[in-house]
Amino acid sequence: MNTWLYVLRKLIYTIPVLLGVCFLIFLLFNVFSPDPASIILGKHATVKQIEEVRNELGLNKPYFLQYLDIVKSAFTFDFGRSWQTKQDIWDMMKQGAVPSMTLTIPGFMISTVFAIIISLVVSFYRGKLLDKGTVILCVALMSIPSLAYILFGQWFFAYKMSWFEISGYESGFPYFIPYIILPVLIWVFLTIGPDVRFFRTIMLDEIYQDYVRTARAKGLSETTILFKHVLKNAMIPIITYVIIQLPFLILGALLLESFFSIPGLGGITISAVYASDLPVIKAMTVLTAVAYIIFSIITDVLYTVVDPRVSLK
Amino acid sequence: MSVAVAEKLVSKESHSQSKSLWNHAWESLVSDKIALISMVIVSIYAIVAILTVTGVIAADWSQEVGASYEAPSAAHIFGTDIFGRSVLLKTIKGTEVAMSVGFVTAIVAVVIGVALGGVAGYFGGKVDDFIVWFYTMFSSIPNIMLLVAITFIMGRGLVAVYMALGLTTWVNLCRLIRAEVIRHKEREYVQAATAIGGGHSRKMIKHILPNVFHIVIIQFSLLFQTAIKSEVILSYLGLGVQGRPSWGTMIDDAKLELARGVWWQLAAASLAMFVVVLAFNLLGDALRDALDPKLKGKS
Numbered sequence: 001m002n003t004w005l006y007v008l009r010k011l012i013y014t015i016p017v018l019l020g021v022c023f024l025i026f027l028l029f030n031v032f033s034p035d036p037a038s039i040i041l042g043k044h045a046t047v048k049q050i051e052e053v054r055n056e057l058g059l060n061k062p063y064f065l066q067y068l069d070i071v072k073s074a075f076t077f078d079f080g081r082s083w084q085t086k087q088d089i090w091d092m093m094k095q096g097a098v099p100s101m102t103l104t105i106p107g108f109m110i111s112t113v114f115a116i117i118i119s120l121v122v123s124f125y126r127g128k129l130l131d132k133g134t135v136i137l138c139v140a141l142m143s144i145p146s147l148a149y150i151l152f153g154q155w156f157f158a159y160k161m162s163w164f165e166i167s168g169y170e171s172g173f174p175y176f177i178p179y180i181i182l183p184v185l186i187w188v189f190l191t192i193g194p195d196v197r198f199f200r201t202i203m204l205d206e207i208y209q210d211y212v213r214t215a216r217a218k219g220l221s222e223t224t225i226l227f228k229h230v231l232k233n234a235m236i237p238i239i240t241y242v243i244i245q246l247p248f249l250i251l252g253a254l255l256l257e258s259f260f261s262i263p264g265l266g267g268i269t270i271s272a273v274y275a276s277d278l279p280v281i282k283a284m285t286v287l288t289a290v291a292y293i294i295f296s297i298i299t300d301v302l303y304t305v306v307d308p309r310v311s312l313k
Numbered sequence: 314m315s316v317a318v319a320e321k322l323v324s325k326e327s328h329s330q331s332k333s334l335w336n337h338a339w340e341s342l343v344s345d346k347i348a349l350i351s352m353v354i355v356s357i358y359a360i361v362a363i364l365t366v367t368g369v370i371a372a373d374w375s376q377e378v379g380a381s382y383e384a385p386s387a388a389h390i391f392g393t394d395i396f397g398r399s400v401l402l403k404t405i406k407g408t409e410v411a412m413s414v415g416f417v418t419a420i421v422a423v424v425i426g427v428a429l430g431g432v433a434g435y436f437g438g439k440v441d442d443f444i445v446w447f448y449t450m451f452s453s454i455p456n457i458m459l460l461v462a463i464t465f466i467m468g469r470g471l472v473a474v475y476m477a478l479g480l481t482t483w484v485n486l487c488r489l490i491r492a493e494v495i496r497h498k499e500r501e502y503v504q505a506a507t508a509i510g511g512g513h514s515r516k517m518i519k520h521i522l523p524n525v526f527h528i529v530i531i532q533f534s535l536l537f538q539t540a541i542k543s544e545v546i547l548s549y550l551g552l553g554v555q556g557r558p559s560w561g562t563m564i565d566d567a568k569l570e571l572a573r574g575v576w577w578q579l580a581a582a583s584l585a586m587f588v589v590v591l592a593f594n595l596l597g598d599a600l601r602d603a604l605d606p607k608l609k610g611k612s
Contacts, residue, residue: 100482
């Protein structure tokens with residue numbers, strides 16, 4: 001079957017998923033959540049004030065139209081205004097995206113590359129002390145709560161040792177770098193454990209395949225086998241794993257951004273949660289869900305392109 | 314009747330002859346030192362949690378034992394908090410919240426995941442399409458947003474934490490169970506069960522479930538530790554447990570304390586959490602090595 005037809009079918013298949021996600025968001029935020037008008041106005045609001053706010057927020061519309069608004073926002077990105085700052089949410093997002101990505105993209109790339117290298121090395125020494133030690137170290141790194149990393153890192157390396165900026169951000173290319181070094185380092189420590197463990201499993205799966213035995217039988221060295229054969233085949237699951245994480249990079253590093261006062265999407269989301277700013281939380285949810293759906297199509301399509309054994313069904 | 318009799322006959326014979334997967338798994342678990350130590354650690358935490366619930370230990374955690382923010386000393390190994398309460402006792406009392414959050418959350422996730430995954434895999438067709446659609450929906454929304462939304466609706470408190478964490482973590486288990494049930498439902502032993510007149514529910518619960526149950530056990534230990542770690546994030550967002558000590562709120566308190574040089578509350582709670590989460594992680598790995606038949610003979 002033609003690749004484009006396959007893409008088209010995938011796109012059609014995502015329509016029910018997207019409608020479902022919107023419905024779930026609608027249920028969570030419009031139907032079941034406590035009355036937003038009383039959140040904004042506090043306890044001492046009059047009935048008239050509450051009515052005005054409800055009108056303004058579009059909460060007096062019938063449920064069906066409220067649901068349609070959410071679906072519409074997934075395509076037009078018109079999310080309305082924040083309750084807290086009164087700014088247009090899409091503008092806030094556009095401003096927040098760049099600082100977020102200056103943090104998440106370097107962090108993501110560094111940790112992925114390191115994880116691939118480390119997992120190749122340990123799968124070379126599989127079963128030996130180095131391998132076992134690395135696996136336990138990874139599990140240990142994963143067992144420390146993420147907040148503890150951030151609190152300790154910020155307090156010790158930035159506050160006590162003054163090696164890095166404690167918090168803050170400046171936009172523009174070289175200026176932001178001093179502010180992101182420590183958050184990026186913490187990001188790497190947070191993500192490298194699970195990554196190495198996962199990549200190692202993939203490499204080991206490949207190492208027991210028949211083609212590796214053939215390669216060994218014809219006398220290839222273990223390094224050639226690892227780099228030329230195993231790595232190439234292991235790249236397929238690794239790439240899918242990497243791509244499907246990309247949409248969540250948009251959301252930024254929620255905790256890191258809020259601790260280091262980086263004005264990214266994660267920081268915006270956290271402050272929205274603190275202020276019960278429902279439209280912003282809803283908008284971030286819709287945006288990441290749409291990104292996730294798009295990226296999962298990309299992953300599926302790439303998978304079939306990279307691996308001819310997977311049929312286009 | 315005849316089905317039950319036939320099954321009884323078969324099971325009687327097999328019991329006396331060879332060891333089951335579970336016996337083998339148990340043997341390899343107790344011979345694995347790391348797994349054994351992990352199990353001991355988890356049991357100790359569980360016992361501590363039971364003892365604090367019943368009030369045998371750490372019942373007087375809320376009492377003032379010294380000045381505010383006293384540094385660790387021989388009398389108070391982990392110092393005191395802002396109200397002069399012993400951080401050690403708070404940490405011990407916090408075991409209760411951590412273990413209950415881990416346990417209840419894992420149960421909620423397992424019940425949803427196994428029920429939906431089993432039904433989807435077993436019946437296939439339209440039912441399967443619907444359930445796949447349902448969990449794709451859940452996995453499209455970032456967990457943290459779902460957590461926030463659910464705690465908004467349910468209010469604050471322990472029940473909200475249980476439900477929020479349980480409802481956000483079942484998808485992975487559901488996927489795994491569905492895939493495994495699909496592999497099993499055409500096997501000979503299921504056909505045999507059909508042949509002797511076994512109904513759907515009998516085949517699912519009595520025949521297929523025991524054969525996919527190893528996934529549940531492995532995932533249970535992973536779900537347990539994820540929940541304990543997630544409780545910290547909920548506390549940071551102000552959506553966590555209130556009115557009693559939890560490791561999450563203790564770590565969250567540290568964001569204001571560290572600048573004053575008060576590190577002991579962060580250290581005590583992180584250490585307590587680190588040990589039990591590490592034990593669960595290592596136990597999960599050991600369980601997978603012991604129970605997953607696909608891994609037999611490797612490494």
